[in-house]
Amino acid sequence: MKNIFSNKDTVCNLTNHTYFNLAGHDxxxxxxxxxxxxxDAVTPVIDEGLMPTGDFMAVAGxxxxxxxxxxxxxxxxxxxxxxxxxxxxxxxxxxxxxxWKKCKSGGPLLLRAVxxxxxxxxxxxxxxxxxxxxxYSANFLKNPCFPLRxxxxxxxxxxxxxxxxxxxxxxxHPNFTDVTLKPGEVYDYTTIYRFDxxx
Numbered sequence: 180m181k182n183i184f185s186n187k188d189t190v191c192n193l194t195n196h197t198y199f200n201l202a203g204h205d206x207x208x209x210x211x212x213x214x215x216x217x218x219d220a221v222t223p224v225i226d227e228g229l230m231p232t233g234d235f236m237a238v239a240g241x242x243x244x245x246x247x248x249x250x251x252x253x254x255x256x257x258x259x260x261x262x263x264x265x266x267x268x269x270x271x272x273x274x275x276x277x278x279w280k281k282c283k284s285g286g287p288l289l290l291r292a293v294x295x296x297x298x299x300x301x302x303x304x305x306x307x308x309x310x311x312x313x314x315y316s317a318n319f320l321k322n323p324c325f326p327l328r329x330x331x332x333x334x335x336x337x338x339x340x341x342x343x344x345x346x347x348x349x350x351x352h353p354n355f356t357d358v359t360l361k362p363g364e365v366y367d368y369t370t371i372y373r374f375d376x377x378x
Contacts, residue, residue, distance in 0.1 A: 191360040192345050195370075198317065198338035201296035201303060204328045208336045209316065210252030215293040216245040216314060218274035222346055222355070227266050233352040235275065236263070243272065245314075248293070255316065255336065268318035269336060273346055279310035279356070285367055292341055300377040305341055307370040310356050313342040343370040 185191070201212055221243050222231040238244040242254040242261055258264040263272065276282060276291050285308065292305040292312065305312070317338045326332055345356035360366050 185360045185364070185366075186362050188362070189360045190350050190358050191366050192347070192349065192358045193366070194313065194342040194344040196340055196342060197372075198320075198340055199294065199303065200338045201294060201301040202299055205331055206337075208252075208334075209339050210250075210255060210336070211298070212251050212294060212296050212339075213248050214245055214251055214314070214339070215248040216274050216312065217277050217289075217291045218311070219246070219277045220275045221263075222273040222275065222311075223263055224266055224272065229267055229271055231273070231346070231348050231352065231355075233354070235354075238274075243270075243274070245274070246277075251316065251339070269316040270339075271313070271315045271318060273311050273313050273344075275311045275346070276309075282308060282310040288369060288371065291343075294339070294341075295377055302375050302377045304373040304375075305343070305370065306373065307343040307368070309343040309345065309368050309370065311344060311346055313340070313344060313347065315340040315342065341372075343368070 200206055200209060220235040220237050223234060223236045225232050242257040255269050258269055288306040288308050290304055290306050295302040317336050320333045320335050322333055345358050349355035349358040
């Protein structure tokens with residue numbers, strides 16, 4: 180997003196909702212794709228409404244630890260055993276990047292996530308200067324009124340989203356990121372998705 184101004188204090192936390200499946204739109208689930216996210220904590224949610232508790236949860240020792248790369252099927256297999264995954268029916272959580280408190284809009288772009296499909300070799304890098312990303316594993320993708328490319332019906336967990344942003348519901352949690360756009364300030368951040376083929 181570029182050049183958004185306000186003349187009054189305004190809550191502003193914009194993102195995108197682009198779906199990716201590196202194996203192709205008609206491949207099936209994302210279970211055999213690998214995702215790395217440089218985040219050492221997530222914002223846990225209260226219940227199925229997916230509102231943040233206001234706390235931070237360390238990812239170490241949980242299915243949310245994607246720092247070394249995780250085969251998504253292994254994480255999704257824990258949905259019934261992990262209360263946080265069960266609330267969302269998979270992943271739908273804000274991952275707080277390592278060192279997020281020093282991350283400033285307009286600051287340096289950092290490589291924060293890498294996804295790959297081992298079979299096709301397709302690889303995606305995500306660079307951003309935002310402090311966190313909402314990782315969504317398309318748990319609710321099942322609306323028959325909006326078919327996918329080629330008329331293919333929607334199906335849960337056949338894609339994923341990496342939505343760079345500040346922390347959701349920050350306005351109610353003073354320990355979260357500041358989402359107030361002051362008069363005269365510019366809302367300006369950059370996210371780059373870069374694609375290549377892994378040899």
